[in-house]
Amino acid sequence: xxxxxxxxxxxxxxxxxxxxxxxxxxxxxxxxxxxxxxxxxxxxxxxxxxxxxxxxxxxxxxxxxxxxxxxxxxxxxxxxxxxxxxxxxxxxxxxxxxxxxxxxxxxxxxxxxxxxxxxxxxxxxxxxxxxxxxxxxxxxxxxxxxxxxxxxxxxxxxxxxxxxxxxxxxxxxxxxxxxxxxxxxxxxxxxxxxxxxxxxxxxxxxx
Numbered sequence: 001x002x003x004x005x006x007x008x009x010x011x012x013x014x015x016x017x018x019x020x021x022x023x024x025x026x027x028x029x030x031x032x033x034x035x036x037x038x039x040x041x042x043x044x045x046x047x048x049x050x051x052x053x054x055x056x057x058x059x060x061x062x063x064x065x066x067x068x069x070x071x072x073x074x075x076x077x078x079x080x081x082x083x084x085x086x087x088x089x090x091x092x093x094x095x096x097x098x099x100x101x102x103x104x105x106x107x108x109x110x111x112x113x114x115x116x117x118x119x120x121x122x123x124x125x126x127x128x129x130x131x132x133x134x135x136x137x138x139x140x141x142x143x144x145x146x147x148x149x150x151x152x153x154x155x156x157x158x159x160x161x162x163x164x165x166x167x168x169x170x171x172x173x174x175x176x177x178x179x180x181x182x183x184x185x186x187x188x189x190x191x192x193x194x195x196x197x198x199x200x201x202x203x204x205x206x207x
Contacts, residue, residue: 004028004204005040007067009057011047011083016190017200024201034066042077042207043070045084046190048150051107052095054083064100072102077181077207082151085177085184089155102182104158111170119170122152129165129175129187136206137164137176137183137199147187147195149175154186183207 004021006014006028014030021028028044029036037043045067047054058064070076080088089099092107099107113119129145131138138145145165154173157163165176167186177184183203189196 003041004044005036005042006030006044006046007037007063008032009045009047009054009061009063011049011054011057014046017044017046017081020190020197020200021204024197026201026204032061032063034062037063038066038070038074040070040076042079042204043067044079044081044203045087046081047083047087049083050094051083051086051092051099051153052097054087055095055097055099058087067100071182075181077203078183079203079207080177080182080184081190082186082188085186086153086155088177088182088184092153094153103155103162103177103179103184105155105162105174105177106158107153108156109153110173113170122150123169124150126192127167127169127187129167131165131176132163135164135176135178135183137178137185137202145195146192147175147185147189147199148191149187151186155184181207 086107088103089105090101164178167175175186
């Protein structure tokens with residue numbers, strides 16, 4: 001069984017995640033090969049871009065059933081990052097295709113900003129993550145957890161028990177999800193310096 005496989009479904013620069021894993025002493029493989037994905041010890045499903053494009057790429061590359069076999073049937077830990085977290089949900093307002101559906105959730109658009117709110121969409125920059133319950137990803141004290149975000153959509157969970165962390169941008173939204181071996185973060189740990197290193201190290205060592 002191979003170690004950490006970063007799933008290459010053509011939706012973003014995955015080399016930055018590989019480089020951060022290397023910086024904390026963990027090797028990884030970027031791959032779209034079904035035989036490597038299905039045998040992985042753990043998986044990272046990262047990405048940026050549109051929901052339907054992500055699901056279409058997974059389908060075109062023949063990876064949906066492979067990922068299901070690895071994650072749902074065999075129980076390999078998976079970490080969804082940004083778009084990858086949204087793909088864990090059942091559907092998205094951004095598109096028409098069904099998501100992976102491993103988390104009972106919908107991906108929703110942030111409400112348009114008003115002059116009074118002064119908020120900007122996309123939500124971009126550093127923001128705090130407040131842990132809602134313990135999980136394998138946490139290491140530093142909760143009040144110190146700050147990560148880098150770039151997104152216009154957020155996940156709404158049907159089961160509050162799937163919410164591991166929240167962030168405030170006009171209102172509290174879900175920024176970390178988890179159910180059993182399935183984890184997702186809305187932010188970019190590969191752009192979040194020491195906080196991202198902490199989270200990725202906890203994932204590969206403790207998840």
